[in-house]
Amino acid sequence: MVFSSYAFLLVFLPLTLLGFYALRAADRRRASVTFLLLASFAFYAVWSVQHLALLVASVAGNYALGRYAASSAPDGARRVAMIAGVAGNLGLIFCFKYLDFAGSNLALLIGADWTMQHIILPLGISFFTFQQIAYLVDSYKTRDGEKSFRDYALFVTFFPQLIAGPIVHHRYTRPQFAKLAEARVNADYIPFGVMIFAMGLAKKTLIADPIARAIDPLWASAAAGDPVAAAAAWTAMVGYTLQIYFDFSGYCDMAIGLGLMLGVRLPQNFNSPYRAKSIIEFWRRWHMTLSAFLRDYVYIPLGGNRGGETFRLRNIFLTMLIGGIWHGAAWTFVIWGAIHASLITANHAARLWAPQLDRMTGPIAGAIKQTALIAAIMIAWVYFRANGLEAAHAVLFGLVTPAALATDTYAPDPYVLMLMAFAAGLALFAPNSLEVAGYVEALDEPLPRQGASGVRLLRPTPMAAAATAIMLVAGLAVAWRPAVFIYFNF
């Protein structure tokens, strides 16, 4: 069930809100939390009942191992439990996501004649396994595991974040779910949840999806081996750069909005990444919870900065490469990860050995840096989007093909170009939805944030209600052809 589908908007969400708040109104707060868990299972079961069984088994196994890893058992035994859990999660993700890719390439390498069975990837497996890996490691380190199976299961399966993140730490949701079972929901959250959700819905359905419909045929044509003219290549590349931005940003907003409607804050995952001036900053703004996970559970275990600068740069490169491969089992993702790994390593190296470059922060230098960064990111997106290396190279080759040599006369739709220009303006210059809503993820700060951000904050006024209604209606208007979020594929 995609958040922007009728099934979700008109059936699942109203029923879930109704059930949740009806139980709370009847003073059955614990039951309302259990209801949320069951709703999350139902949300997942709509895709696949078999995979729901896998998810439940994964949750149960990790819960048991986490309890043991946090217990008063001897350190060695706890460590074994933690390592077994991490290995089990990695094994699960390897079997479902990478076995086919690894097996096919191994067969190619050794000349074997075996055919890999294409295994259907359980939705959200990359997210729920990473979240549980973090939980196991943290439980082992802090000796503090979740006692309630219900709260643990909800931490993993909470439907607003189950499929595509944000990757949430247990220590972040634990007090919230505990509070949800005991205390009233902060009613102030609800209008902000509705507003942020509506903004996310509008981003997804009114910007990302129309761009996708315009450029998908271009990518399909490239995948089919057709020559790609310059106009088509540029439209495909720039279009995808904007599509994935508004697709993921829209998803993140909708996830946070849904959480707020249910009285739960989720961490910020997206913060205007195309406004970054360096690749380091980009990764602090794009998929922020994945970056934090990679830092805490890959980069630091690899040794972090504990072995000198060269060692640190090696670890940074490997971490980003792993981050790239996490997105998908294909050489295109390996190259995408390698491009980002190279860029971020070069960025760190430049800070180290040419700090004057980093200190150039004037408007012209900033604009040059930002332009160069976006150009590099766009080229990397070509690998991320393409169905195979040949398609990626066809698009990249098309970018520099002189019009006179083009065999195809592609003319982009002017309305699509206008939409792309509008979207680019929003991505580069406008404050983002969480800024205007005054959203703050820190649980010890009031929500919404009060002033000081330099942005005129949205408040639940009649005007905001009208704007929310316009976005909801516009989103509903096109919801008859919902498109899956890009990050659902990972």
Added chain:
Amino acid sequence: MEKPLSPAGFVFAAAIFTLALLGVSIVAPQNPYYRWQEHTSGTTRKADWIYERLHFDAAPIDVALIGTSRSAGGLSGPDIEAAYCKATGRRIHVANLSIPETGRNMHYVIAKEAMRTKAPALTVIELNEIETRKPHNGFVVLADTSDVISAPAFINLNYFSDLARLPGRQALLWFETLTGRAAVRPRFDPSAYPGHDIDRTRELPLLDGRIVSRFTRTPQSELDAAADIRRKSASGLRLPPLLRPIEYRFSRIYLQKIRSLAAESDKEIAYVYLPAYQAPAMPAQIKTDLDIQAPVINLGGPIANDPEKWLDATHVNAWGAIEQSARFADALAKSHPALGEAGCD
């Protein structure tokens, strides 16, 4: 600065604004010609021609054929006109207004448009060996707003999704009308109009510009296998006797609406039975299920069992269509010998 609303006040205000906007979107002005260009059947488009034939073509329609892809590719208007003329000495205009996919609500939409523009003397509606219980997926694309809202909600799998889709359709059509961005062409272009005699029994134009010939045969083994699957899937489809009255309620409602439209214009309705490959002669139960009183032109029989005449297990090929059209014209000449005008071109 506006005073913030309470949380409940905000949710209430947003809900009211949402409902108001949905209401406004439903009455937004639009060009129906644009609407009829929106419908495709996946690989082909025909509704745009239907609208043009009904609204922009001065030629009358004596016989309107309304059905699914079986009629669209199985009955040739020009062949019927020629054979009818030969048999009766009268010139008739046959318009094949059939659109792929099943669903009686679509037949109603087309019949309604035909009745209010051309009022055909005879409207012939397709019957198959298995009546569908499903609504047509294109109904929400082509139907008038009032027809979407007032569609039967009981046993209508698409009612709520059609209703939910309506504001979006209206908003899109309003935007297209405002900007002149029709799916095919913003205004009628006589030079692009394929004429009142389009015939898709010989070849089928696809959306991507390719034209597929229907002078094609399928190996008998494939046809037999497909027919076997259809037979097996069809057996046991009926509801228990207690529920029979509601089983085809949806189809009956729309067929009754079509009959009422015809009666209002003092026009006639007839039916044509077009079976699938190896399907039986017309089951008597169909007339009861659908409350059919009017005459039925039965095209079951030899063609159904002749593997040379089939494109696939449910559609005749061009040779099948030639034979089917001849039999239809023959039956029509006998049952309605005075249609059209005297004299042939």
